[in-house]
Amino acid sequence: MSVPLLDLKPQNLALERELTEAFQRVLRSGHYILGPELERFEADMARLLGVRHALGVSSGTDAILLALMSLGIGPGDEVIAPSFTFFATGGCVSRVGATPVFADVCPICFNLDLADVARRITPRTKAILPVHLFGQAADMDPLLALAAQHGLQVIEDGAQALGATYRGRAVGGLGAFGTFSFFPSKNLGALGDAGLLVTNDETLAQKAALLRLHGAKPKYYHHLIGANFRMDALQAAFLSVKTVRYAEYTEARCRNASDYTAQLTPLPGVQVADPAQCGCSLSVGDSKASEVRLVLPVAYPHNQHIWNQYTIRVPGPGRRDALRAHLQAKGIGTEIYYPVPLHAQPCFARELALPDSPSGKFPFPVSDRLAQEVVSLPIYPELTESQRAEVVAGIREFLAG
Numbered sequence: 463m464s465v466p467l468l469d470l471k472p473q474n475l476a477l478e479r480e481l482t483e484a485f486q487r488v489l490r491s492g493h494y495i496l497g498p499e500l501e502r503f504e505a506d507m508a509r510l511l512g513v514r515h516a517l518g519v520s521s522g523t524d525a526i527l528l529a530l531m532s533l534g535i536g537p538g539d540e541v542i543a544p545s546f547t548f549f550a551t552g553g554c555v556s557r558v559g560a561t562p563v564f565a566d567v568c569p570i571c572f573n574l575d576l577a578d579v580a581r582r583i584t585p586r587t588k589a590i591l592p593v594h595l596f597g598q599a600a601d602m603d604p605l606l607a608l609a610a611q612h613g614l615q616v617i618e619d620g621a622q623a624l625g626a627t628y629r630g631r632a633v634g635g636l637g638a639f640g641t642f643s644f645f646p647s648k649n650l651g652a653l654g655d656a657g658l659l660v661t662n663d664e665t666l667a668q669k670a671a672l673l674r675l676h677g678a679k680p681k682y683y684h685h686l687i688g689a690n691f692r693m694d695a696l697q698a699a700f701l702s703v704k705t706v707r708y709a710e711y712t713e714a715r716c717r718n719a720s721d722y723t724a725q726l727t728p729l730p731g732v733q734v735a736d737p738a739q740c741g742c743s744l745s746v747g748d749s750k751a752s753e754v755r756l757v758l759p760v761a762y763p764h765n766q767h768i769w770n771q772y773t774i775r776v777p778g779p780g781r782r783d784a785l786r787a788h789l790q791a792k793g794i795g796t797e798i799y800y801p802v803p804l805h806a807q808p809c810f811a812r813e814l815a816l817p818d819s820p821s822g823k824f825p826f827p828v829s830d831r832l833a834q835e836v837v838s839l840p841i842y843p844e845l846t847e848s849q850r851a852e853v854v855a856g857i858r859e860f861l862a863g
């Protein structure tokens with residue numbers, strides 16, 4: 463039996479009749495961009511996330527871009543973002559003409575290391591852009607306190623964490639803006655590109671809505687230089703079909719994650735990451751590291767993790783790649799999120815080499831190490847019990863070999 467890393471078909475084909483009805487409704491409405499389908503979806507998202515304003519946009523990337531533009535961030539400004547994340551988080555900062563300043567992450571929760579963020583703040587810093595990576599919230603209370611202390615804006619990249627909570631509050635509404643993605647592989651996936659921008663601030667919401675439409679109000683009267691950041695009515699209609707099932711999808715992901723953890727923990731050399739070591743980069747050079755052959759991800763008690771990825775660490779030179787090859791040979795799909803941290807990407811090399819670059823000033827030991835050690839296992843909601851057993855068996859064999 464093969465176990466793909468991700469298979470979108472079982473989820474979407476199970477909804478074929480409703481998705482087809484949604485398509486026909488939009489087709490016959492003659493209204494294909496924004497409009498009532500999107501407004502309904504935006505209201506559902508605002509309710510789910512407990513925010514005042516939710517704006518459907520063209521992608522998760524464009525949501526970040528729109529947040530930065532709405533805050534007036536541009537040339538001469540610095541924005542601190544994690545090095546260990548998807549490219550868009552850093553790329554958008556460069557696209558508005560500002561400078562992305564990369565910070566290292568925590569090896570336990572994979573999110574921003576706040577001590578490292580603090581030492582990279584300069585008089586030019588305008589914002590912090592935390593990512594809730596793999597579906598688990600970053601440590602927002604101390605991050606918001608640090609931002610407030612320095613007068614910085616906070617934009618949450620929640621692309622992988624729609625509906626995840628931090629101390630009982632949904633992520634996305636904690637900073638000035640929250641951004642989400644409905645890329646098909648995200649926890650709530652469209653049948654194409656789509657994204658969401660949320661905020662509790664009325665003025666920022668109005669500015670973002672204006673920028674989403676080339677800054678025009680009414681049409682052809684341009685107050686600001688925006689762009690086309692609109693969502694299609696079709697994607698909104700498809701997403702509405704799936705939104706009512708979203709809690710079930712999340713529950714299935716959580717079940718898959720706890721099943722992996724329960725079955726893998728007893729294997730020799732396997733340990734669950736220790737939340738007590740959060741933010742403690744020392745655990746990287748842990749004295750018992752040589753006995754640890756596999757580290758499982760952990761959901762912190764104060765977080766509701768939504769498991770966009772179940773990402774394990776395989777310490778030891780070449781071990782991660784050997785595990786991947788072993789699983790691949792058995793038809794089990796895995797992926798490396800992410801093989802190259804942003805600070806090591808060629809497109810940022812010139813910027814990092816500048817004499818006062820706050821990114822270049824300090825090293826990234828955790829991000830560098832994670833890029834060598836992480837591998838993500840299949841976790842999608844429709845994964846069956848026998849498929850999970852197959853993955854566990856593959857890992858057991860590898861550890862015994």
Ligand SMILES: *Cc1c(COP(=O)(O)O)cnc(C)c1O
Nearest residue numbers: 521522523548550551621643645
């Ligand atoms: C997917 C993702 C994005 C970008 O979303 P798109 O909809 O693909 O543009 C941004 N940040 C993170 C962390 C992501 O995982």
